[in-house]
Amino acid sequence: MKNRYRMIFQHFGYIHSVPDIASVNKALSVLLNELDIYPIITTKGARHTYGSYLWHKGFDLGVIAKILGHRDISMLVEVYGHTLEEKIFEEFNQIRDIWKDCS
Incomplete structure (x- = not known):
């Protein structure tokens, strides 16, 4: 400074x-x-980026909620819901890979 x-x-x-x-x-x-x-970016943008990063790194929503100061995960589902489809697609692919390994 x-x-x-x-x-x-x-x-x-x-x-x-x-x-x-x-x-x-x-x-x-x-x-x-x-x-x-x-x-x-603003503080809000930094906070949102941090939450999104943790979510996509696989951290539990309950843990992220606590870190960001929320009582429960409902606010996170509302705020980060737009990334849910992407996350579901990624995890379906992981499940598919597990089943391929079993056959």
Whole structure:
């Protein structure tokens, strides 16, 4: 960080002493630009990407829900449901391969 105190948040975009989401996203954007990392994403995009990554790596939805701070998996099914068909296709292929090995 290129500022006097080497702090990410150095302005008044705070709510109850916590940076608001716009401030966090702005700081993230500046940091990603400085590091020449593209595309620039928001905290929401980073969170969604992380959840999708874990889901496609085969982690249990209950575990992902806990990591992301959800009470149960219902929100995950709603948010990541669009990837469900892809995951089902992948797992059907794995099952098919198991049956081929048995014959």
